Amino acid sequence: MTETLGTTGLILNEPLLWEKGKKGRIGYSLPRADIETSSVDETLLGQELDFPELSEIDVVRHYTRLSQWNFGVDTGMYPLGSCTMKYNPKVHERLSGLNGFSNAHPLLPAGLMQGALQLMFELQNYLAEITGLDAVSLQPAAGAQGELAGMLMLYAYHRRNGRPRSKILVPDTAHGTNPASAALCGFQPVPVGSNEQGILSPGRVADLMDEDTAGIMLTNPNTLGFFEENIKAIAEIVHAKGGQVYCDGANLNAVMGMVHMGAMGVDVMHLNLHKTFSTPHGGGGPGSGPVCAKSHLAPFLPIPRIIKTDGGYGLSEDFPDAIGKLHAFWGNFGVMIKAYCYILSMGPEFLKKASQLAVLNANYIKDSLKDVFHLAYDKPCMHECVFSDKLQKSHGITTLDIAKRLMDYGFHPPTIYFPLVVSGAIMIEPTETESLENINEFIDACKAVAKEAAAGPETLKQAPVRTRLKRLDEATAARRPCLAD
Amino acid sequence: MTETLGTTGLILNEPLLWEKGKKGRIGYSLPRADIETSSVDETLLGQELDFPELSEIDVVRHYTRLSQWNFGVDTGMYPLGSCTMKYNPKVHERLSGLNGFSNAHPLLPAGLMQGALQLMFELQNYLAEITGLDAVSLQPAAGAQGELAGMLMLYAYHRRNGRPRSKILVPDTAHGTNPASAALCGFQPVPVGSNEQGILSPGRVADLMDEDTAGIMLTNPNTLGFFEENIKAIAEIVHAKGGQVYCDGANLNAVMGMVHMGAMGVDVMHLNLHKTFSTPHGGGGPGSGPVCAKSHLAPFLPIPRIIKTDGGYGLSEDFPDAIGKLHAFWGNFGVMIKAYCYILSMGPEFLKKASQLAVLNANYIKDSLKDVFHLAYDKPCMHECVFSDKLQKSHGITTLDIAKRLMDYGFHPPTIYFPLVVSGAIMIEPTETESLENINEFIDACKAVAKEAAAGPETLKQAPVRTRLKRLDEATAARRPCLAD
Amino acid sequence: MRYLPHTPEDIASMLAVVGADSLEELFGSIPADCRRTGQLQLPRPLTEWELTDHLTELSRHVATGPEYTLFMGAGSYDHHIPAVIPYLMSRSEFVTSYTPYQPEISQGTLQAIYEYQTLTARLLGMEVANASLYDGASALAEGLLMAVRITRRNRVAVSRCIHPLYRQVVATYFKPTGIELSEIPCAATGRTDMSALEGVKDLAAIAVQSPNFFGCIEDLEAFAGRARETEALLVAAFTEPLAFGLFKNPGSQGADIVCGEGQSLGLPRSLGGPALGLFASRMKYVRSMPGRLVGKTVDQSGKSGFVLTLSTREQHIRRERATSNICTNNSLCALNAAMYMAVLGGAGMRKLARLNYDKAEYLKKELRRSGFQTPFSSPTFNEFVVKAPRGFSETYQRLLARKIVAGLALEPFYPELRDHYLLCATETRTRREIDRLIKEVSP
Amino acid sequence: MRYLPHTPEDIASMLAVVGADSLEELFGSIPADCRRTGQLQLPRPLTEWELTDHLTELSRHVATGPEYTLFMGAGSYDHHIPAVIPYLMSRSEFVTSYTPYQPEISQGTLQAIYEYQTLTARLLGMEVANASLYDGASALAEGLLMAVRITRRNRVAVSRCIHPLYRQVVATYFKPTGIELSEIPCAATGRTDMSALEGVKDLAAIAVQSPNFFGCIEDLEAFAGRARETEALLVAAFTEPLAFGLFKNPGSQGADIVCGEGQSLGLPRSLGGPALGLFASRMKYVRSMPGRLVGKTVDQSGKSGFVLTLSTREQHIRRERATSNICTNNSLCALNAAMYMAVLGGAGMRKLARLNYDKAEYLKKELRRSGFQTPFSSPTFNEFVVKAPRGFSETYQRLLARKIVAGLALEPFYPELRDHYLLCATETRTRREIDRLIKEVSP
Ligand SMILES: Cc1ncc(COP(=O)(O)O)c(C=O)c1O
């Protein structure tokens, strides 16, 4: 294997926290007691906690070593489909850490948190403008909670109209959170198959849509990376039956400044600020999933919403039809700050440019790899493209093997085995922040892996070989769960 | 080789800056021009600089990847003798970064920088107390410049006494900067051999000391890790001939709170704040090398010195005999902050404790390894101990091989081939911040390496094998220097 | 634009490969009537320097320490955060990675979260903890839904002494479920009135918070006993886990499911979010648990390592039959909490918790001496309720002007608690600050 | 104590191994009369929180932006520092490592410094740059000493237009050397008076700074010519390297040795230190160069990598015959500067330098309109000298009270320049700030 981006180097092993340290050590500077101690009811006292005791350097080395076992966007290209792993600007970390933000108590009187309220108010407006919808609530803590908010709004909407409905249409390409969120709301998800073009056809929707169906929960662009071209017709069908159109906005990165969700017929949607708006994913979160609605659904939005008052800005719960609160306080403010910074740094022209380049990168990869991997749908895509392991199957190679081998080449693997409609899916979302050189390097790596696959299964089956740990045994982990020491 | 601290993992290669990037990219946010452009004399204009052009993510990934090729104290044990690689508290980074410090302009009127002056004034006093000397100047930017300051002071002292002197005694165990600093001052260094105990004997000093010799430049504890037990007698000999005693304080970490340099007969010394006082070494610097003197030499200290004024604190140049300035401004203030924080965090008891534990760690390693490596001097040591490759030589193994192999085990090698009086020296300074477990792990690694050495040269000669790059060709680098692209 | 690496030449050459003449052409699949006409109406792009000035200015209009002195907890606590934590938390290998679906290049996150699960389980006295939920409020809602799944019963009883905002979130989650949500009243002691459960049958869960919203330590053992008798599950909530450094944790008192807020464990308050939903239960219920779980396993060469496991509970596998819809969680906050627990250690947690207790007791004593009543007799941890003397609301406003926030008025949440305030003193409140408050409020 | 990992048991077991009964016993080799009697007289240990409060308080008593507006450069410049730089600079693999004597585990530092050397050489127009010196002042001293070594001559001439504090440092370094140090006066133009060199022979070096202390661009080509004629070396100094983004760099004008201050390249001013001594020369002189050098080489497997090289020049090999006594340098500051140059790129340096020029020209023009004279006719970069109207010193004090620092009074450094001030405007000074200053100083 010739010189590749990925190689091996010195890495340090590190045991579990409680395998190091020793009673009597501490990594914390205990504050001086400037008051006498008071008596405490002994019967209430618990055992001293069985926590490891470490000096400060032990803790620093522990997490420094652990961090070096991780791969992030700052390490290299992370084309994890549907997750929009774009560059996370460092200045946002600094600004969200400003004392006035990071040390703010959520229950301060509104008059004492005007700066934070103004930020949230403006963010609401920016998101309304970007989606083309009328009102926004920032409560949801992530995309799935945004979906739940949307489903609750549909539930409340139909109830207020006196006709509760029990079903909701969900395309077979939908992300798992969609049916899960619908079900959490008591809706029975009715799968809608996508057509040979990988999109929804009005016909199928018409066949399934009825008066007991709350509406449709679609994703646009969808998880195959295609724009739902028939959305307007579909919306009309759904609306005609009194249903509502929910749009999962996790893929907004493809279409910022290009489309108008309102014009499309979308009634309510959520956004993933941690994807489209470049807030870091933090090894799994936190995120932020604001929900945006047309005016007729606005009254149902989660509360509080940030409003303009003559005095300045306020938190308002004065929405009688609102579905209520979803977060103990006001949502993930710390994440909102970064999204707000991103919007202000990009402005209208660069937000649009970002989407255009995200789509360009994805199409470039699609066309460059279509003889290497089987392309699920051979047509122009938006921000991501979906391949499969069809061509490699014959050599006994699966998508998993390809993913693992890509690690050795120095890349984070794409999303695999999703969407479910493509068996052995390889879902690649490069995002706009990858340069042409990085994209080409990734393409070359994919070609090299495909060549290795053709040469026989061994190399890929053993992959990854360069990582500190080799392929991990997930089956045993699930069969005999060991979830805590 | 069984499971050791050191192992291999995925690391990314990264080309030189100008091998990536592309004209037209930029990683910087150009400030908006809020004024018109003015005309400029075309004849003065230069070419546009031939710098690589990178987007922000390119720069972030470049340095993130480079950092992962480095080994620091936060990575693991770094027993680099004479360099005091102790833990560098993170809170000091934050505090030295406070706006009032990091954005301070050096030429502010004294009234506008009282906070900084107070800090430097108190630091001067703390260092005077810790050394037991009378006055301190914070000007020198590192240890070697502190030495230069000391030599200049001796030069000025003798001159003012009307008898310039041309020589200075320098023990054969001295660090290279000592003779270099002396020479920079026009002094001819006269080597003094240390005795079979690894220390100076009064006799040899008496033989060499004369009226043309400015004094002696010794290090205490010396670089063999021994306390110069005869220092008082030596000082008397030197003083009797009108000479002065300079002490290199780079090894102060062994004796904080234990000794009194003044009582010892030391007239002037420098300290390495970046060693004893835990300021990070930054891949080679910056440091800070304050110089401390007895009252009779105080008038010669570099200026400015920080003084108490009725208004508060001031920078004073009002020392007619002073040797002058060594730094454009006031020395490495940013480093001083961290040393000041360290002293305040440790207080008298923990500074002393730190020295005691540093000495304990060194003696523990010495006694644990003395059958493994040849011990240059078999006697109790202070903060560091010096071995040699004598026992391994027979297997064709050198100190260099041992050092390289220790990397594979996950440790930074000790200082090697210094001090020069021990051929094939292996100089180990664990510092006090290494726990017993780390020390034992290091000892085990040394034993394992020695065992491998005994088994035949191959393993060690090929070492390191786990690093991204294998042993580098230093000879060619020097023969055909390539110092810039 | 520094975030967009493409040069005009790059774009041209890439367009050539994909066979398009322009970037617009790539969007050919979007029907005209779905498009936006004209540019987004947003402010022009700010430079890094303009952005920094703007955000700095906004941040100045929020009342925080050291300028302001807050005696307010109520679910968000002011604790010292050791400088090592923000540094380690800034390591971009942690920050810029995502869900560790690919374990071989995610061992840093995975081991750290495994350690978090273990420390959380020990903190709460439970057998298993998950990899985090959004916050304490949604964790409570998930806990109750889990109890419903386990017991297949359709009624839950929730103490009125639980944080009112948490109860609002529970109500939102439950609205469409048809599950009956009843409230257990508060007793005069400031604790939940257990007698109200007399004869109540068929409950899936009894939810009690301890320390509760009033800061009072509940008798969880009693509720556990009650739950056992009626085959209901005890769902124990909390907002201040530091209390378990000193007082019995929920697990040791027989709780079945424990859920609450982890902000106290070294997270900045950040106006309440991102926070950290701690969630734990008995091992036998693990397959009904919401959220991700990290498990220990081995790699091909037998080296021990960590993976996401039991994912058949989760939405990406189970879809509408998943135990929860959660996907992105609050992993980075969990890492933060793990670091905090590691830095303090067992003895440190004990001493710090005791200091919190002592500070609050000192404040309580001093307030009593200045005419405040402490209506609730139950022991408290670092916050407690006082009934203020007449006309205190003016004093409260005057104090705000002097940059002191003298706790939280309870009337908006509990109309029956007029003139009642919830005050908090953690280790960060100095005696000088407390004495100053006392001086200000003394007649 | 969180920095000391040893438990009492650890200490006991280790003492047993070394055969000592107590820690004190380990210090047996220290004679009684060398020991300190009694404890150090230092403040008791502060907690992290007390320390933070104390340092924060001290830092509040230093006048910095945004509260204060400074129009002061004079060797320390206010430039925007992109947020990526402090983040990347905080990576502890860079911060907590030391001199890369062991290249296999120091490639991060080594490649970064090799890149720094290359970018510095390009910035200054020279063939080779070293790995850094302490600051601009000691770099100038080292440059002159290097010229003396190369030419084996014993006289150097230093322009009086060079930063006065740099000249003081040079004087300190030279005092014991017996090398003759003469001063080249300043001409009325604000440039060095070359005519003063007429007939001066046997010079090892002619040292000129451009932009000089007055901000004036010197005619280095002329000095280079002069140096060539007399076989002296031209040592070109500088305090504001950003100028080379716009104006000709010293190398392109024939300088032999170039040395100056790199703080402008993304380093915080930090009261003047740590700073960064940039040092470059012609390749043929490299073996006389002070300081460390990183060179490119290959490893055993032929992969290219980097090592410290030509160390036979250095003190740890050559001892008293070394080219300098420097050991610890300012490597981390060099890394910082390299990042800054990488972030800006060629076009960025050009545009930013032009903006600095324009800001200063705007300030100059406005000051002229309000009665200030600009005595020096030569072109300047981002700072320049004005002769203030009578009684300005009071205005200057009044402005201080209004938190504006209206430049640096030159009289303390140049007695002949009464009422002369050196003012600076970089990209960080806004038009509003400048206009406010003008309003304040206008009659
Ligand atoms: C298409 C789609 N929808 C919804 C989600 C759920 O968002 P979150 O993970 O923030 O809950 C995701 C992300 O995982 C997604 O990719």
Ligand SMILES: Cc1ncc(COP(=O)(O)O)c(C=O)c1O
């Ligand atoms: C014993 C000794 N003296 C002097 C020095 C020189 O100090 P610096 O490197 O700070 O110039 C050192 C460190 O390298 C040293 O170890």
